[in-house]
Amino acid sequence: MTVLPVAPRATTDPSAGRASRPAGARGRDWRMALEIVGFTAPALLLFAVFVVWPILRAVQFSVYRWKGFGPLVDFVGLQNYVSVLTDDVFTGAVGHNLLIVVLSILVQLPLGLAIALLLNRRMRGQGVLRTIIFVPYVLSEVIAGVVWFQLLQPGRGVVETLLGTVGLEGPFQGFLGTPELAMPTLIVVLTWKYVGLAVLLFLAGLQGVPAELSEAAQIDGATWWQTQWRVTIPLLGPTIRMWAFLSMIGSLQLFDMVWILTGGGPANATTTMATFLVNEGTKRQNYGIAAAASVVLFVIALVMALLYQRFVLRRDTDDADVVRGVR
């Protein structure tokens, strides 16, 4: 290893333009450094102010009992973490988040793939259909939530009126007010909202699948279905794994849609970690407990993200390294 640096130097670039290299390189290095600093500073600054600083503050708040105003004086150590982790509502919320993570992937993956494969075929109105699928994702989450809230009004909403025309009656507390139905209803709305993203990413991934491969498979006598299953979907792997990662992080941090549709209710049936901490903070003014919950949420999300990158995304990133190495 120690010999290596010498070797390239021995065969220094023969071109005349490089004769003044030391001075020019220093100038370039300096300019390069300035360029890097100049371009990354705004982003780094924003990151520091809006991500790093709040996280540090949250950690600080989480070891105090604090009502949200006045000085931080009542140091309680890890007591807030104990109350959060022993609170049935919080552990229930963690369960809900994990359920949403799993169900989002289980429901949206096959659905998104199916729609993407269908939309990838040449057909009339392809553009329109793609747009329709993608519109819910573009819609503001709050607006979508309010619209669904109105559609799902118990007894008077569009959904129950439609059910009524075929002779069915909605539950007395409505779909969002019945503890057993609130979570499934939420999953349906989330699927409607986010399947568009999966479809969009999968469609983009499908563009990267060379047509020659499917053609070759077809020549070998593969059916359309076999072609998709054996050729296309395996090649979509990296896209699917990246989408699942985004979906997982989004599900862990889920807040807006739940807050608008149910507020975490009824009877804590749809509480997520995010609604729990907002409720503890703004409604009960237990900012210390809310901060502890936010740190727990952060750690859970971080650990899951790291594990996922280590064990699932590694294949893709390793591949990338190999490619770079070849070059």
Add this chain to the structure above:
Amino acid sequence: MKMTRALSLMASGGLVLTLAACGGDGGEEVDEGGSTGGGAAAGDTTITWWHNSNTGEGLEYYQQLADDFAEENGITIQVEAMQHEDMLTQLDAAFQAGDAPDIYMERGGGELADHVEAGLTRDLTEDAAEEIELLGGTVQGWTVEDRVYALPFSVGVVGFWYNTEMFEEAGITEPPATWDEMYEAIDQLKAAGMEPISVGAGDGWPAAHYWYQFALRHCAEDVLTSAVQSLDFSDQCFISAGEDVERLIAAEPFNRGFLSTPAQSGPTSASGLLATEQVAMEMQGHWEPGVMAGLTEDGEGLGDKLGWFPFPQVEGGQGDPEAQLGGGDAWGVSADAPDEAVDFVRFLLSDEVQRGFAERDMGLPTNPNVGDAVQDPALAGLLEVRDSAPYVQLYFDTAFVQSVGGAMNDAIELMFAGQATPQDIVADTQAAADSAG
């Protein structure tokens, strides 16, 4: 080539800076765009005022008052009218950031005591001595250690608002005075094919008010007073309150989907259901007529069909049968607000403004000179009950610190969902009180 690259770099860097500068300017412009009143006459002093009369006549009236006062005094008043729940959330955030509005709504109780302790609110004892004298005992709820920190402008009690026509149709001649009569009325309304009561259990507190009311009927005054001080909820009367709520829920008087019904936002909220004649009654505070007016297209709410009766009597309760659950809103001034803010608050309590406030059914005036201005017969009846009550118990969630009140409300909400017993409510409340210690 290098030159062009450097130039384009500089150009794009400049663009970023310009954009950033635009962003900053834009933000300020928005702030100024939000300012109202004063117009050309606006001076250097700017007062911010947050209130929750965000619908109908009340909104216009407050805007007008602010504009007039600003022009007369050469100041600027920034008015922010917000929906009630939004306002509470924003106020918490504002106090947290140390950037509270100059004039804001203060609800008294444990919350005010916290604000005073943290030095966030201005002592008005001397600056508004005249108004405090006029308001008399009403300021008691906003007094901490003999100093007055806010001027109550509307104090009311919680009772049942009902649709007189629907009651008549169902054959109910007299508003129920006891719970036996109430259950009878509920049966009659159901038999007539109507939904008897709407409750915004989705927001929690409207459901919790039922438990407060039963506790007020079951618990003697000294038990309640000492509970507020010592946070001790071991008295049997708190269990009895829960049992009565349980019995009421079992009678199924509430509107379809009440667990997810919001209190007062939108026509499908509990107030909206009463205003649009979908239910016969709702238990709610004195602000109900104003809220309902904002939720109907003609701005009338229920109009002359609206009636009011106090919470019915409970047999065998230890509480004073005339005592009422209630509370009010006061104008507080934040600690670093300019003196003009105090002047404006005093102006808001003047005979003239309180009369206008009462005439628009925006609430129940506290200024004793204008009691006769309350024209709505339902509100006038409520005012009579308020003034003859031996004491008005502040809503529990306000009287206690928020961490205790919040736990209490959440437990009561669970009972409405059939997932908590009377013992659970007391236990959850006590646990929150002990850890708030």
